[in-house]
Amino acid sequence: MYDNLTGEERSKKLTQLEASLISQQQYFSRARESNENSTKASYEVATLIANHCKPFTEGEFVKGCVMTMVKKICPEKQQEFAKVCLVRNTVARRIEEVSSDIKRQLGVRGKEFEFFSLACDESTDASDTAQLLIFLRGVDNEMNVTEELLDLQSLKAQTKGTDLFSSVCAAMDDMKLPWKKISGIITDGAPSMAGERSGLATLICNKVSEEGGQAVKLHCIIHQQVLCAKHLQYEHVMKPVIKAINYIRSRALFHRQFQQFLSEIHAEYGDVVYFTDVRWLSRGSALSRFYSLRQQISEFLAEKGQPMQELSDPMWLADLGFLVDITKHLNVLNTSLQGPDAVISQLYSHIKAFGTKLKLFERHLSQTQPNTAHFSALQEIMARFPESNVNAQTKRYASDIKSLAEEFRQRFRDFTAIEKDIALFSSPFSVDTDNVPDHLQLELIELQCDAESRSRHQQLSLANFYRQLDKGRFQEIREFAKKMLSLFGSTYLCEKTFSVMNLNKSRVRTQLTDSHLRDILRINTSAFEPDLAVVLQYRSQYHPSH
Secondary structure, three states, X not given: OHHHOOOHHHHHHHHHHHHHHHHXXXXXXXXXXXXXXXXXXXXXXXXXXXXXXXXXXXXXXXXXXXXXXXHHHOHHHHHHHHOOOOOHHHHHHHHHHHHHHHHHHHHHHHOOEEEEEEEEEEEEOOOOOEEEEEEEEEEEOOOOEEXXXXXXXXXXXXXXXXXXXXXXXXXXXXXXXXXXXXXXXXEOOOHHHHOOOOOHHHHHHHHHHHOOOOOEEEEOHHHHHHHHHOOOOOHHHHHHHHHHHHHHHOOHHHHHHHHHHHHHOOOOOOOOOOOOOOOOOHHHHHHHHHHHOHHHHHHHHHHOOOOOHHHHOHHHHHHHHHHHHHHHHHHHHHHHHOOOOOOHHHHHHHHHHHHHHHHHHHHHHOOOOOOOOOOHHHHHHHXXXXXXXXXXHHHHHHHHHHHHHHHHHHHOHHHHHOHHHHHHHXXXXXXXXXXXXXXXXXXXXXXXXXXXXXXXHXXXXXXXXXXXXXXXXXXXXXXXXXXXXXXXXXXXXXXXXXXXXXXXXXXXXXXXXXXXXXXXHHHHHOOOOOOHHHHHOOOOOOOOOO
């Protein structure tokens, strides 16, 4: 037919055929693009479900909501949105693949680490399975810090130090990380974790030594601070406070009546706070709220025929005020120690500063005329009962603070052991070169005599300061800095992740598998963004449900 055409007719026919071919090609291209976008949307929603600790079945609910909006706003797009598959099995599969991609990225980053440390903690989930969290903090040659979940190991049997060590070994081998690059291990101080002979930390340090490296073992700085806080027992104060709070909160009727009573008198707070021993800040919150509402609590309990005699005793009130104040100071310290990406030198500086504060408090309270400037609640009680013998008790408070300071000194001996290294890392321009290792002395002298570097140290963060040091001129100091920068100071990330674990594997979700729990926690805690291009590159065709 084309042979029968001549001249301009041939040109028109050729143009027509070309347009038809392009149209056919674009049809398949648009179909592929549509399926690809639907698949990517499915992955992103699945990632959001994992990040927000929602059940896999929530995907269908999300899709139902989206479809309802689409029908009202842009009904012509219903077919496109309907192709996004969010059924339970598909969401579970998407989460698995996203988790695998994050693990792949961590493996690539892990090959660049010069040093890394481990943070390990173990807890039991809702199905009574022991879950061992293993986080790593790695530093590359450019002083870039990476904090990521290495693995979640589920232990079905015993949780001895050797069992935990086997789990860590499995995680290390799976990620192909070299043992000799481990700079430290930090745990919560439990016997299975920190035992001198067969604790996890000891076994890891021994393994690192066998591989030619050197690692330090540390007890979480936050856990030690909490243990120090418990040194001030003051049971004669805590027991009546807890009894009164429980009397109000444990009875629904009394609780409602107390809240209504506070509302009627326009109290500053609307309720008392429960005390939970395992929560770091709970003690301070409960005491502070109880102290603020002590008058209202006294009136309410008296109306119920349960008068609290202690609230009319000046000596007991003084003890309460002192405990409220010192616990408030401890809570401020605890809060300063929390948070991700904390450098060990910063955490230890908070502890040293608090030790100095305790010495100041001791001096103030041991004076003939005690200075209660930093104890507002105690000061208020003393002002309210000037004729009582409250002033005489301040020497006992000073003695208790001295005992607390000694407890801090004893508890933080593992950090004290590396105090010189911490000082060199954080303040290289103020340390004596005679007190540093021989291989660092010459470079340290060069550094201390460099006026430009001294100026930068005052302006930059520690990571940025050491990052800009000349690699050839300060090779040993940079190597030392990378090792110190890689150390964990606390198991904060583990504690935070256990909260996420309990949200996901709750009493109504005990059938969640260990592998899916691991995938969810990896996605929830990771700083890596899933690379969907890599996840999808092996697909020969895009089907929204696969």
